Amino acid sequence: MDHERIKRLQKQVDAFGNVRSPLDQKVSGMRIVVAGPQVLSIPEAWSFPEFLIAYGRSQLGAEWIATSEASSAPHPLVTWLRTGLSAVRPTGRSDGHFAEMTMNAELYAFIAFAYDVFTVADNALVQASLLDRIRRVDHYQGARYELLAAASMLRAGFNIAFEDEGDSSRSHCEFAAIHKKTGRSFSVEAKSRHRLQPAANDPTPTARMYKIMQEALKKEADHERIIFMDVNLPPDNKALFEEEWHKEVARTLNALEKNQRPDDPWPQAIVFFTNRKTSPWPRQQAGSSATVLLTAINHPLFKTPDREPVENAYPEIGRLFHAVNDLSTPPNHFFGQ
Secondary structure, eight states, rough: OOOHHHHHHHHHHHHHHHOOEEEEEEEEEEEEEETTTEEEEETTTTOHHHHHHHHHHHHHHHHHHHHHHHSOOOOOHHHHHHHHHTTOOOEEOOSSSOOOOOOOOHHHHHHHHHHHHHOOOHHHHOOOHHHHHHHHHHHHHHHHHHHHHHHHHHHHHEEEEOOOOTOSSSSSOEEEETTTTOOEEEEEEEOOOOSSSOOOOOOHHHHHHHOHHHHHHOOSSSSEEEEEEEEEOOOOSSSTTSOOOOOHHHHHHHHHHHHTTBOOOOOOEEEEEESSSSSTTTTTTTTOOOOEEEEEEOOOOGSSOOOHHHHHOOHHHHHHHHHHSSSSSSSSSSSTO
């Protein structure tokens, strides 16, 4: 393999992760884009985020969006799309092909949603039930976070298989994931704290993840566990491990271990705590950093300050942390554009 091809493939992985970059072909001034089972046609000049806006709309459905817009309480995605598009402004900068535009946090959140749907659709299969839950305001927060977890696993080099939502004979995690390179399998659960924002009567909200962690740990699992937990708090403004909720979730895990029954302890689990990965906070800047903390429960290997043993034992987890932390932001262009 020549050096130029290696560099090209590395750029692809750097931009999109360990999934295929969008398959597209320019034909007569249009760009044909493959998105899983769908084939879409867009203007050739569109950037990748412009495609994602159109793609996100198509997945939600024009009729559903119109109905939501006309309601007294529009869906968050519809509100973010409308307010986001109305705030787009040219900066006056251009590279001769693309003009730079400003983007607020609301439009960024909608594009990030569409990117996660696209990643799952193009590399696995989006369950119709998952999109149905996303369309329901009362189910949206949890379903959106589950979508983020699935897209992140795919970008980290996993294959995923969603559990049967209709199977009520047993509790189960959201999906199973097997790493394509190492072959290691995990059962993955994702839970997000629901809260009103901003909470005027709660100027210093806390994470309160104890009961949510218990619910996640009670789920039956066929493999080692990975749990995604979103605290859904205002954006962090302090350094890592100095933010109060960072300390709080550490105390939560310690309390769970301390209070567990010796004859029936909680199952071992690798835990990703995140904040502000799926929804904007008022006046938050587009693309502003969202915190990701990696820890574990009943897993001594993750308690040591030396990260080398963890990286050697779990190379997949390092790739997953990179995917959650760095690859959830959609690239600005189609590969090679």
